[in-house]
Amino acid sequence: MAAEIEPIVGRYIHLRMGGRPYRVYFEEAGKGIPLVCLHTAGSDTRQYRHLMTDPAVTEHYRVLAFDLPWHGKSTPPPGWHEEEYRLTTEAYAGAVMGFCRALELDRPVVMGCSMGGRIVIPLAAEYGKELRAVIGLEAGYQVQPWFDNTWLHHPDVHGGEICAARVSGLMAPQSPEETRWETLWGYMQSGPGVFKGDLYFYFQRAEADFHGYMARIDTKVCPVYLLAGEYDYSCTPEDTQRTGTHIQGSEVIIMKEMGHFPMSENPDHFRSYILPVLEKIRTRE
Amino acid sequence: MIAKLPELVNGDERLVWRGRFLAVDFLVEVGDIPYYVSIQSGRITSVDRGPFPMRPWRFAVRATAEAWEKLWESVPQPGYTDILGVMKRGEARIEGDLQPLIANLRYFKEVLAAPRRLKGGV
Numbered sequence: 001m002a003a004e005i006e007p008i009v010g011r012y013i014h015l016r017m018g019g020r021p022y023r024v025y026f027e028e029a030g031k032g033i034p035l036v037c038l039h040t041a042g043s044d045t046r047q048y049r050h051l052m053t054d055p056a057v058t059e060h061y062r063v064l065a066f067d068l069p070w071h072g073k074s075t076p077p078p079g080w081h082e083e084e085y086r087l088t089t090e091a092y093a094g095a096v097m098g099f100c101r102a103l104e105l106d107r108p109v110v111m112g113c114s115m116g117g118r119i120v121i122p123l124a125a126e127y128g129k130e131l132r133a134v135i136g137l138e139a140g141y142q143v144q145p146w147f148d149n150t151w152l153h154h155p156d157v158h159g160g161e162i163c164a165a166r167v168s169g170l171m172a173p174q175s176p177e178e179t180r181w182e183t184l185w186g187y188m189q190s191g192p193g194v195f196k197g198d199l200y201f202y203f204q205r206a207e208a209d210f211h212g213y214m215a216r217i218d219t220k221v222c223p224v225y226l227l228a229g230e231y232d233y234s235c236t237p238e239d240t241q242r243t244g245t246h247i248q249g250s251e252v253i254i255m256k257e258m259g260h261f262p263m264s265e266n267p268d269h270f271r272s273y274i275l276p277v278l279e280k281i282r283t284r285e
Numbered sequence: 286m287i288a289k290l291p292e293l294v295n296g297d298e299r300l301v302w303r304g305r306f307l308a309v310d311f312l313v314e315v316g317d318i319p320y321y322v323s324i325q326s327g328r329i330t331s332v333d334r335g336p337f338p339m340r341p342w343r344f345a346v347r348a349t350a351e352a353w354e355k356l357w358e359s360v361p362q363p364g365y366t367d368i369l370g371v372m373k374r375g376e377a378r379i380e381g382d383l384q385p386l387i388a389n390l391r392y393f394k395e396v397l398a399a400p401r402r403l404k405g406g407v
Binding site (some may be wrong): 121122144146147148156157158161162164165166168170171172173174230232233234259 | 360374383384385387390
Protein backbone atom coordinates (compact mmCIF):
# COMPACT_ATOMS: atom_id res chain seq x y z
CA MET A 1 0.00 0.00 0.00
CA ALA A 2 1.32 3.45 -0.90
CA ALA A 3 2.30 5.66 2.02
CA GLU A 4 -0.15 8.41 2.84
CA ILE A 5 1.76 11.65 2.26
CA GLU A 6 -0.06 14.97 2.55
CA PRO A 7 0.29 17.60 -0.18
CA ILE A 8 1.44 20.26 2.33
CA VAL A 9 4.98 21.54 1.69
CA GLY A 10 6.91 23.50 4.33
CA ARG A 11 9.86 25.86 3.67
CA TYR A 12 11.74 28.71 5.31
CA ILE A 13 11.95 32.29 4.09
CA HIS A 14 14.25 35.02 5.38
CA LEU A 15 12.49 38.33 5.99
CA ARG A 16 13.47 41.65 7.52
CA MET A 17 10.80 43.17 9.72
CA GLY A 18 11.20 46.31 11.78
CA GLY A 19 14.87 46.35 10.76
CA ARG A 20 15.57 42.88 12.19
CA PRO A 21 16.23 39.61 10.40
CA TYR A 22 13.84 36.69 10.83
CA ARG A 23 13.80 33.11 9.61
CA VAL A 24 10.15 32.38 8.99
CA TYR A 25 8.57 28.98 8.45
CA PHE A 26 5.66 28.67 6.07
CA GLU A 27 3.58 25.91 4.56
CA GLU A 28 1.52 25.80 1.43
CA ALA A 29 -0.70 23.56 -0.64
CA GLY A 30 -2.87 24.00 -3.71
CA LYS A 31 -2.93 26.23 -6.78
CA GLY A 32 -4.83 29.37 -7.65
CA ILE A 33 -5.80 32.43 -5.65
CA PRO A 34 -3.36 32.96 -2.77
CA LEU A 35 -5.08 32.47 0.59
CA VAL A 36 -2.84 33.50 3.49
CA CYS A 37 -3.93 32.03 6.82
CA LEU A 38 -3.00 33.53 10.19
CA HIS A 39 -2.92 31.34 13.28
CA THR A 40 -4.25 32.33 16.70
CA ALA A 41 -2.28 33.77 19.62
CA GLY A 42 0.20 31.34 21.15
CA SER A 43 -0.22 28.73 18.43
CA ASP A 44 1.10 28.06 14.91
CA THR A 45 0.24 27.13 11.32
CA ARG A 46 -0.68 23.55 12.15
CA GLN A 47 -4.17 24.89 12.92
CA TYR A 48 -4.77 25.10 9.16
CA ARG A 49 -3.64 21.60 8.23
CA HIS A 50 -7.18 20.43 7.50
CA LEU A 51 -7.94 23.36 5.20
CA MET A 52 -4.66 22.68 3.35
CA THR A 53 -5.57 19.08 2.68
CA ASP A 54 -9.12 19.80 1.52
CA PRO A 55 -9.29 19.42 -2.29
CA ALA A 56 -12.43 21.59 -2.38
CA VAL A 57 -10.18 24.43 -1.18
CA THR A 58 -6.85 23.63 -2.83
CA GLU A 59 -8.44 23.13 -6.26
CA HIS A 60 -8.96 26.88 -6.49
CA TYR A 61 -6.71 28.34 -3.81
CA ARG A 62 -3.00 28.33 -3.07
CA VAL A 63 -3.29 28.09 0.70
CA LEU A 64 -0.32 29.52 2.60
CA ALA A 65 0.28 29.84 6.32
CA PHE A 66 3.34 31.12 8.14
CA ASP A 67 4.41 30.87 11.74
CA LEU A 68 4.62 34.40 13.06
CA PRO A 69 8.13 35.10 14.46
CA TRP A 70 8.48 33.57 17.96
CA HIS A 71 5.90 30.91 17.01
CA GLY A 72 6.08 27.32 15.74
CA LYS A 73 9.18 26.76 13.63
CA SER A 74 9.92 30.47 13.06
CA THR A 75 12.75 31.72 15.24
CA PRO A 76 12.56 34.73 17.51
CA PRO A 77 14.93 37.55 16.52
CA PRO A 78 18.57 37.56 17.67
CA GLY A 79 18.65 39.03 21.18
CA TRP A 80 15.22 37.66 22.11
CA HIS A 81 16.53 36.36 25.42
CA GLU A 82 16.97 39.90 26.68
CA GLU A 83 13.52 41.24 25.84
CA GLU A 84 9.85 40.72 26.62
CA TYR A 85 7.85 39.77 23.54
CA ARG A 86 4.91 42.06 22.85
CA LEU A 87 3.03 42.05 19.56
CA THR A 88 1.85 45.38 18.20
CA THR A 89 -0.56 46.25 15.39
CA GLU A 90 2.29 47.72 13.34
CA ALA A 91 4.59 44.72 13.76
CA TYR A 92 1.82 42.24 13.02
CA ALA A 93 0.50 44.06 9.94
CA GLY A 94 4.10 44.51 8.76
CA ALA A 95 4.80 40.80 9.12
CA VAL A 96 1.73 39.78 7.11
CA MET A 97 2.31 42.25 4.30
CA GLY A 98 6.07 41.55 4.33
CA PHE A 99 5.35 37.86 3.84
CA CYS A 100 2.84 38.51 1.02
CA ARG A 101 5.19 40.89 -0.78
CA ALA A 102 8.28 38.70 -0.40
CA LEU A 103 6.42 35.83 -2.08
CA GLU A 104 5.00 38.27 -4.67
CA LEU A 105 1.47 37.06 -4.00
CA ASP A 106 -1.05 38.63 -6.38
CA ARG A 107 -3.84 40.19 -4.34
CA PRO A 108 -4.09 37.45 -1.74
CA VAL A 109 -7.07 36.73 0.45
CA VAL A 110 -6.02 37.04 4.09
CA MET A 111 -7.86 34.92 6.63
CA GLY A 112 -6.99 35.04 10.32
CA CYS A 113 -8.44 33.70 13.52
CA SER A 114 -8.72 35.49 16.88
CA MET A 115 -5.75 37.88 16.96
CA GLY A 116 -5.38 36.95 13.28
CA GLY A 117 -9.02 37.92 12.84
CA ARG A 118 -8.44 41.23 14.55
CA ILE A 119 -5.44 42.16 12.39
CA VAL A 120 -7.41 41.76 9.14
CA ILE A 121 -9.25 44.97 10.12
CA PRO A 122 -6.18 47.25 9.88
CA LEU A 123 -4.97 45.21 6.89
CA ALA A 124 -8.21 45.83 4.96
CA ALA A 125 -8.07 49.52 5.87
CA GLU A 126 -4.40 50.18 5.09
CA TYR A 127 -3.67 47.66 2.33
CA GLY A 128 -7.14 46.92 0.89
CA LYS A 129 -6.01 47.58 -2.69
CA GLU A 130 -3.34 44.91 -2.40
CA LEU A 131 -5.81 42.34 -1.08
CA ARG A 132 -8.65 40.43 -2.72
CA ALA A 133 -10.69 40.03 0.47
CA VAL A 134 -10.20 39.45 4.17
CA ILE A 135 -11.84 36.84 6.37
CA GLY A 136 -11.90 37.38 10.12
CA LEU A 137 -12.64 34.31 12.22
CA GLU A 138 -13.55 35.14 15.82
CA ALA A 139 -12.65 38.72 14.98
CA GLY A 140 -13.57 41.53 17.34
CA TYR A 141 -12.12 45.01 17.11
CA GLN A 142 -12.20 45.25 20.90
CA VAL A 143 -12.70 42.25 23.15
CA GLN A 144 -13.06 42.42 26.92
CA PRO A 145 -10.31 40.97 29.15
CA TRP A 146 -11.52 38.17 31.43
CA PHE A 147 -8.35 36.48 32.71
CA ASP A 148 -5.24 37.72 34.54
CA ASN A 149 -2.77 37.02 31.76
CA THR A 150 0.28 37.49 34.01
CA TRP A 151 -0.28 33.82 34.92
CA LEU A 152 0.57 32.82 31.36
CA HIS A 153 4.25 33.61 32.00
CA HIS A 154 4.89 32.96 35.66
CA PRO A 155 7.38 30.68 37.44
CA ASP A 156 4.69 29.28 39.75
CA VAL A 157 2.69 27.88 36.83
CA HIS A 158 3.58 25.51 33.98
CA GLY A 159 3.37 27.59 30.80
CA GLY A 160 2.15 24.87 28.45
CA GLU A 161 -0.47 23.56 30.85
CA ILE A 162 -1.93 26.97 31.66
CA CYS A 163 -2.01 28.19 28.04
CA ALA A 164 -4.10 25.15 27.08
CA ALA A 165 -6.33 25.25 30.17
CA ARG A 166 -7.04 28.94 29.62
CA VAL A 167 -8.53 28.32 26.15
CA SER A 168 -10.07 24.84 26.41
CA GLY A 169 -13.52 26.16 27.37
CA LEU A 170 -13.63 28.38 24.29
CA MET A 171 -14.39 25.37 22.10
CA ALA A 172 -17.84 23.98 21.42
CA PRO A 173 -18.78 20.79 23.28
CA GLN A 174 -20.03 19.43 19.94
CA SER A 175 -16.54 19.61 18.38
CA PRO A 176 -14.84 16.20 18.13
CA GLU A 177 -12.64 15.27 21.07
CA GLU A 178 -9.67 14.43 18.84
CA THR A 179 -9.52 17.80 17.09
CA ARG A 180 -10.25 19.72 20.28
CA TRP A 181 -7.28 18.10 21.99
CA GLU A 182 -5.03 18.55 18.98
CA THR A 183 -5.87 22.26 19.14
CA LEU A 184 -4.85 22.29 22.82
CA TRP A 185 -1.64 20.38 22.06
CA GLY A 186 -0.67 23.35 19.89
CA TYR A 187 -1.29 25.67 22.83
CA MET A 188 0.93 23.59 25.09
CA GLN A 189 3.98 24.28 22.94
CA SER A 190 4.55 28.00 22.60
CA GLY A 191 7.71 29.52 24.07
CA PRO A 192 7.60 31.25 27.47
CA GLY A 193 5.59 34.46 27.33
CA VAL A 194 4.63 34.17 23.66
CA PHE A 195 0.88 33.67 24.21
CA LYS A 196 0.93 36.53 26.72
CA GLY A 197 2.84 38.75 24.27
CA ASP A 198 0.29 38.01 21.54
CA LEU A 199 -2.57 38.87 23.88
CA TYR A 200 -0.99 42.27 24.41
CA PHE A 201 -2.11 43.00 20.85
CA TYR A 202 -5.39 41.08 21.09
CA PHE A 203 -6.71 42.94 24.15
CA GLN A 204 -4.92 46.24 23.60
CA ARG A 205 -7.31 49.11 24.15
CA ALA A 206 -7.09 50.84 20.81
CA GLU A 207 -10.72 51.56 20.09
CA ALA A 208 -10.02 54.95 18.54
CA ASP A 209 -7.47 53.43 16.14
CA PHE A 210 -9.80 50.58 15.21
CA HIS A 211 -12.78 52.87 14.68
CA GLY A 212 -10.56 54.73 12.23
CA TYR A 213 -9.59 51.52 10.43
CA MET A 214 -13.17 50.28 10.26
CA ALA A 215 -14.46 53.57 8.86
CA ARG A 216 -11.76 53.57 6.16
CA ILE A 217 -12.38 50.05 4.83
CA ASP A 218 -13.89 50.02 1.35
CA THR A 219 -15.58 46.63 1.06
CA LYS A 220 -16.13 47.18 -2.68
CA VAL A 221 -12.34 47.03 -3.05
CA CYS A 222 -11.64 44.55 -0.27
CA PRO A 223 -14.70 42.57 0.89
CA VAL A 224 -14.79 41.69 4.58
CA TYR A 225 -16.27 38.45 5.95
CA LEU A 226 -16.56 37.92 9.70
CA LEU A 227 -17.34 34.45 11.01
CA ALA A 228 -18.06 33.83 14.69
CA GLY A 229 -18.65 30.62 16.63
CA GLU A 230 -21.58 30.74 19.04
CA TYR A 231 -19.53 29.03 21.80
CA ASP A 232 -16.67 31.54 21.71
CA TYR A 233 -16.95 33.46 24.98
CA SER A 234 -13.68 35.36 24.43
CA CYS A 235 -14.68 37.03 21.17
CA THR A 236 -18.42 36.54 21.45
CA PRO A 237 -20.82 36.55 18.50
CA GLU A 238 -21.98 39.92 19.89
CA ASP A 239 -18.38 41.23 19.68
CA THR A 240 -18.24 40.14 16.04
CA GLN A 241 -21.70 41.58 15.26
CA ARG A 242 -20.61 44.89 16.76
CA THR A 243 -17.50 44.85 14.59
CA GLY A 244 -19.63 44.10 11.54
CA THR A 245 -21.89 47.07 12.15
CA HIS A 246 -18.84 49.36 12.05
CA ILE A 247 -17.60 48.00 8.71
CA GLN A 248 -20.05 49.07 6.06
CA GLY A 249 -20.75 46.28 3.57
CA SER A 250 -19.19 43.55 5.68
CA GLU A 251 -20.86 40.17 6.04
CA VAL A 252 -21.24 38.52 9.45
CA ILE A 253 -21.87 34.79 9.71
CA ILE A 254 -22.62 33.12 13.06
CA MET A 255 -21.49 29.49 13.19
CA LYS A 256 -23.69 27.17 15.25
CA GLU A 257 -22.07 24.59 17.51
CA MET A 258 -18.65 26.17 16.95
CA GLY A 259 -16.10 27.81 19.25
CA HIS A 260 -12.99 29.98 19.05
CA PHE A 261 -10.90 27.72 16.77
CA PRO A 262 -13.20 26.75 13.87
CA MET A 263 -10.49 25.57 11.42
CA SER A 264 -8.85 23.26 13.95
CA GLU A 265 -11.49 22.34 16.57
CA ASN A 266 -14.05 21.10 14.03
CA PRO A 267 -12.64 21.23 10.48
CA ASP A 268 -15.48 19.23 8.90
CA HIS A 269 -18.14 21.51 10.34
CA PHE A 270 -16.08 24.60 9.41
CA ARG A 271 -16.18 23.57 5.72
CA SER A 272 -19.93 24.17 5.61
CA TYR A 273 -19.31 27.81 6.52
CA ILE A 274 -16.00 28.63 4.82
CA LEU A 275 -16.47 26.94 1.43
CA PRO A 276 -19.40 29.22 0.42
CA VAL A 277 -17.33 32.26 1.44
CA LEU A 278 -14.34 31.12 -0.63
CA GLU A 279 -16.66 30.39 -3.55
CA LYS A 280 -18.15 33.87 -3.29
CA ILE A 281 -14.71 35.49 -3.32
CA ARG A 282 -13.56 33.34 -6.25
CA THR A 283 -16.58 34.01 -8.46
CA ARG A 284 -16.74 37.72 -7.64
CA GLU A 285 -14.21 38.61 -10.33
CA MET B 286 -24.22 18.10 43.57
CA ILE B 287 -21.13 19.44 45.34
CA ALA B 288 -21.60 16.74 47.98
CA LYS B 289 -21.16 14.15 45.21
CA LEU B 290 -17.71 15.47 44.22
CA PRO B 291 -15.73 12.82 46.18
CA GLU B 292 -17.29 9.89 44.31
CA LEU B 293 -17.19 11.71 40.96
CA VAL B 294 -13.54 12.73 41.31
CA ASN B 295 -12.00 9.87 43.30
CA GLY B 296 -13.50 7.31 40.94
CA ASP B 297 -11.76 8.92 37.98
CA GLU B 298 -8.22 7.58 37.98
CA ARG B 299 -6.88 9.99 35.33
CA LEU B 300 -8.41 13.02 37.00
CA VAL B 301 -6.88 12.06 40.36
CA TRP B 302 -3.53 11.57 38.60
CA ARG B 303 -3.71 15.09 37.15
CA GLY B 304 -4.08 16.46 40.66
CA ARG B 305 -1.41 14.21 42.20
CA PHE B 306 0.74 17.12 43.46
CA LEU B 307 -2.17 18.95 45.04
CA ALA B 308 -2.96 19.44 48.70
CA VAL B 309 -5.40 22.29 49.20
CA ASP B 310 -8.57 23.39 50.98
CA PHE B 311 -10.88 25.60 48.97
CA LEU B 312 -14.38 26.99 49.16
CA VAL B 313 -17.24 26.46 46.73
CA GLU B 314 -20.34 28.59 47.15
CA VAL B 315 -23.61 27.60 45.53
CA GLY B 316 -25.71 30.67 46.00
CA ASP B 317 -25.26 31.44 49.69
CA ILE B 318 -24.37 27.88 50.74
CA PRO B 319 -20.63 27.42 51.36
CA TYR B 320 -18.94 24.03 50.89
CA TYR B 321 -15.41 23.44 52.21
CA VAL B 322 -13.56 21.03 49.91
CA SER B 323 -10.30 19.35 50.93
CA ILE B 324 -7.97 17.71 48.42
CA GLN B 325 -4.96 15.49 49.12
CA SER B 326 -2.89 14.06 46.24
CA GLY B 327 -5.71 14.78 43.81
CA ARG B 328 -8.31 12.91 45.88
CA ILE B 329 -11.18 14.77 47.52
CA THR B 330 -10.91 13.82 51.19
CA SER B 331 -13.90 15.82 52.45
CA VAL B 332 -16.73 18.11 51.43
CA ASP B 333 -18.29 19.90 54.40
CA ARG B 334 -21.40 22.00 54.05
CA GLY B 335 -20.94 25.24 56.03
CA PRO B 336 -21.02 27.87 57.16
CA PHE B 337 -18.00 27.44 59.43
CA PRO B 338 -16.98 30.87 60.70
CA MET B 339 -13.20 31.45 60.62
CA ARG B 340 -12.32 28.20 58.81
CA PRO B 341 -9.58 29.15 56.33
CA TRP B 342 -9.34 28.30 52.63
CA ARG B 343 -6.82 29.11 49.88
CA PHE B 344 -9.29 30.22 47.23
CA ALA B 345 -13.03 30.46 46.70
CA VAL B 346 -15.23 29.79 43.67
CA ARG B 347 -18.62 31.41 44.08
CA ALA B 348 -21.57 31.31 41.69
CA THR B 349 -25.33 31.49 41.76
CA ALA B 350 -27.23 28.20 42.00
CA GLU B 351 -28.64 28.88 38.52
CA ALA B 352 -25.16 29.36 37.05
CA TRP B 353 -23.90 26.06 38.58
CA GLU B 354 -26.94 24.26 37.12
CA LYS B 355 -26.12 25.67 33.70
CA LEU B 356 -22.46 24.65 34.04
CA TRP B 357 -23.58 21.11 34.87
CA GLU B 358 -25.95 20.61 31.92
CA SER B 359 -24.92 17.56 29.87
CA VAL B 360 -24.39 19.81 26.84
CA PRO B 361 -23.84 23.29 28.27
CA GLN B 362 -25.14 26.37 26.50
CA PRO B 363 -22.68 28.94 25.08
CA GLY B 364 -20.99 30.78 27.95
CA TYR B 365 -21.29 27.84 30.35
CA THR B 366 -18.67 25.45 28.99
CA ASP B 367 -16.35 26.05 31.96
CA ILE B 368 -16.14 28.08 35.17
CA LEU B 369 -14.05 30.77 33.44
CA GLY B 370 -16.88 31.37 30.98
CA VAL B 371 -19.36 31.69 33.85
CA MET B 372 -16.97 34.13 35.51
CA LYS B 373 -16.72 36.20 32.34
CA ARG B 374 -20.52 36.43 32.29
CA GLY B 375 -20.37 37.93 35.78
CA GLU B 376 -22.21 34.95 37.30
CA ALA B 377 -19.19 33.51 39.15
CA ARG B 378 -16.35 34.96 41.21
CA ILE B 379 -12.93 33.41 41.77
CA GLU B 380 -11.05 34.90 44.71
CA GLY B 381 -8.19 34.34 47.14
CA ASP B 382 -4.76 32.81 46.54
CA LEU B 383 -5.21 31.58 43.00
CA GLN B 384 -1.80 29.91 42.51
CA PRO B 385 -2.97 26.34 43.25
CA LEU B 386 -6.06 26.86 41.09
CA ILE B 387 -4.13 28.30 38.15
CA ALA B 388 -1.27 25.78 38.38
CA ASN B 389 -3.89 22.99 38.21
CA LEU B 390 -6.47 24.76 36.10
CA ARG B 391 -7.38 21.81 33.87
CA TYR B 392 -7.85 19.64 36.99
CA PHE B 393 -10.07 22.19 38.76
CA LYS B 394 -12.16 22.90 35.67
CA GLU B 395 -12.81 19.18 35.37
CA VAL B 396 -13.55 18.81 39.10
CA LEU B 397 -16.00 21.71 39.08
CA ALA B 398 -17.75 20.41 35.96
CA ALA B 399 -17.78 16.77 37.17
CA PRO B 400 -21.52 16.79 38.15
CA ARG B 401 -22.17 17.03 34.40
CA ARG B 402 -21.45 13.31 34.27
CA LEU B 403 -24.50 12.61 36.45
CA LYS B 404 -26.58 13.98 33.58
CA GLY B 405 -24.85 11.96 30.90
CA GLY B 406 -22.37 14.68 29.92
CA VAL B 407 -18.58 14.43 29.79
